[in-house]
Amino acid sequence: MIALSLAEIAAVVGGQTYDIPDPSVQVTGPVVRDSREVVPGSLFVAFRGERVDGHDFAPAVVAAGAAAVLASRPVGVPAIVVEDVQTALGALARHVVTKLGATLVGLTGSAGKTSTKDLIAQVLQRKAPTVFTPGSLNNEIGLPLTALSATEETKFLVLEMGARGIGHIRYLTELTPPRIGLVLNVGSAHIGEFGGREQIAQAKGELVESLPSAAEGGVAVLNADDPYVRAMASRTKAKVVLFGEADEADVRAENVRLTDSGQPAFRLHTPSGASDVTMRLYGEHHVSNALAAAAVAHELGMSAEEIATALSEAGSLSRWRMEVTERPDGVTIVNDAYNANPESMKAALRALVAMGKGRRTWAVLGKMAELGDEALAEHDAVGRLAVRLNVSKLVAVGGREAAWLQLGAYNEGSWGEESVHVSDAQAAVDLLRSELRPGDVVLVKASRSVGLESVAQALLETGAEGEVAAR
Numbered sequence: 322m323i324a325l326s327l328a329e330i331a332a333v334v335g336g337q338t339y340d341i342p343d344p345s346v347q348v349t350g351p352v353v354r355d356s357r358e359v360v361p362g363s364l365f366v367a368f369r370g371e372r373v374d375g376h377d378f379a380p381a382v383v384a385a386g387a388a389a390v391l392a393s394r395p396v397g398v399p400a401i402v403v404e405d406v407q408t409a410l411g412a413l414a415r416h417v418v419t420k421l422g423a424t425l426v427g428l429t430g431s432a433g434k435t436s437t438k439d440l441i442a443q444v445l446q447r448k449a450p451t452v453f454t455p456g457s458l459n460n461e462i463g464l465p466l467t468a469l470s471a472t473e474e475t476k477f478l479v480l481e482m483g484a485r486g487i488g489h490i491r492y493l494t495e496l497t498p499p500r501i502g503l504v505l506n507v508g509s510a511h512i513g514e515f516g517g518r519e520q521i522a523q524a525k526g527e528l529v530e531s532l533p534s535a536a537e538g539g540v541a542v543l544n545a546d547d548p549y550v551r552a553m554a555s556r557t558k559a560k561v562v563l564f565g566e567a568d569e570a571d572v573r574a575e576n577v578r579l580t581d582s583g584q585p586a587f588r589l590h591t592p593s594g595a596s597d598v599t600m601r602l603y604g605e606h607h608v609s610n611a612l613a614a615a616a617v618a619h620e621l622g623m624s625a626e627e628i629a630t631a632l633s634e635a636g637s638l639s640r641w642r643m644e645v646t647e648r649p650d651g652v653t654i655v656n657d658a659y660n661a662n663p664e665s666m667k668a669a670l671r672a673l674v675a676m677g678k679g680r681r682t683w684a685v686l687g688k689m690a691e692l693g694d695e696a697l698a699e700h701d702a703v704g705r706l707a708v709r710l711n712v713s714k715l716v717a718v719g720g721r722e723a724a725w726l727q728l729g730a731y732n733e734g735s736w737g738e739e740s741v742h743v744s745d746a747q748a749a750v751d752l753l754r755s756e757l758r759p760g761d762v763v764l765v766k767a768s769r770s771v772g773l774e775s776v777a778q779a780l781l782e783t784g785a786e787g788e789v790a791a792r
């Protein structure tokens with residue numbers, strides 16, 4: 322964080338200082354909510370959770386060097402006491418980002434936020450110091466904490482913004498107002514909670530509504546291939562930059578293909594030049610993510626060549642997203658168990674088939690959550706696609722949705738043991754342990770709540786016969 326005194330922080334958050342002998346003491350170090358992350362100069366934010374109360378850690382964090390605690394009651398050690406810790410944290414972030422002099426990039430969408438944020442960061446880092454959301458900490462607490470980790474040197478601050486309802490993105494943009502706002506897609510994630518796709522579009526579009534005008538430098542980066550996102554152009558005063566495969570897109574991909582190893586390759590076109598990209602990431606859904614990142618980087622002054630090189634060298638910074646591991650016996654495990662939706666299921670199956678040319682391919686799939694009324698049709702479609710793509714073996718894992726998936730495959734013409742339905746992760750592991758042969762490629766994918774990474778991990782621990790946790 323940029324250095325601020327305890328007195329300044331108290332003024333910014335409207336808090337009372339308690340047990341602070343010297344209010345001119347500076348907070349220099351990170352603002353943290355986890356007591357294990359405290360270092361000298363930190364500000365520790367005490368949240369009261371259901372099981373753990375951060376206030377209980379106050380003496381320990383001050384002993385470890387924290388300058389003070391941001392708390393909702395006096396704790397007997399230096400503290401800034403406020404009515405609501407979350408509101409105060411937001412106010413502090415708001416204050417700090419206005420002092421930073423960094424360009425703020427905010428991004429949202431139904432799927433691919435973290436993957437794209439990691440790509441943007443890896444591209445922008447080549448130009449100037451960049452701070453970005455670690456992992457997927459995209460909510461009202463993770464976002465201000467990330468913003469507060471920026472320093473005087475930071476030139477770009479890239480923030481993932483998540484929403485589970487109307488008003489959430491607006492709240493986040495008020496804490497950290499982006500100059501560049503990117504909307505990736507309006508898919509089906511959390512469709513149940515939102516109440517429909519229109520509502521999701523309404524919520525995600527709050528990002529572009531918050532942007533400054535074009536004259537003030539505001540830029541809305543929108544997916545030209547997604548009609549819900551494309552339509553958001555009418556909800557912003559910012560300059561609109563379109564990315565996608567559509568002809569009208571300002572930043573486009575041409576000649577998109579998957580290499581034999583399942584990695585996307587394409588020619589990147591920007592308004593100021595073109596260059597070839599071959600990604601290290603797996604799955605064609607990354608083309609859209611890469612174009613989004615390219616559009617942001619181009620707006621920030623990078624050339625097509627610089628962007629293409631950065632995209633071609635970018636790796637996966639977050640776990641369980643098409644994580645490819647080769648076993649010593651030549652079995653390849655593709656762990657994409659972080660999450661799943663209809664679009665990414667299809668992209669992952671295509672990547673599996675591209676990687677598995679001439680090899681046996683296994684798709685170990687579980688349910689895609691929160692699809693509302695579309696659940697049956699979408700699971701059926703994934704099962705059918707597995708057969709159409711000629712995946713060698715489909716293992717559907719879990720309850721009702723897995724049964725729909727397997728039935729889709731069966732109805733599309735899979736026969737015998739080409740597709741099976743097993744009840745849980747342990748059963749999938751038992752089956753795969755006895756059936757896998759050297760050279761096979763195994764994709765593991767389902768929604769987060771299924772926790773199928775346990776299958777990938779068990780398969781990687783060759784020989785270990787431990788129990789697999791099924792959630």
Ligand SMILES: Nc1ncnc2c1ncn2[C@@H]1O[C@H](COP(=O)(O)OP(=O)(O)OP(=O)(O)O)[C@@H](O)[C@H]1O
Pocket residue numbers: 430431432433434435436437457459483505506606607609610641642643657658659660661662664665666669
């Ligand atoms: N452009 C995309 N379109 C559809 N699916 C995608 C796209 N990019 C990534 N995915 C899929 O979505 C899953 C989650 O990706 P990622 O973590 O990047 O998304 P997210 O939007 O950050 O998710 P969360 O809401 O959990 O933060 C990945 O496992 C991948 O399969």
Ligand SMILES: [Mg+2]
Pocket residue numbers: 434435436456457458459481
């Ligand atoms: Mg995320």
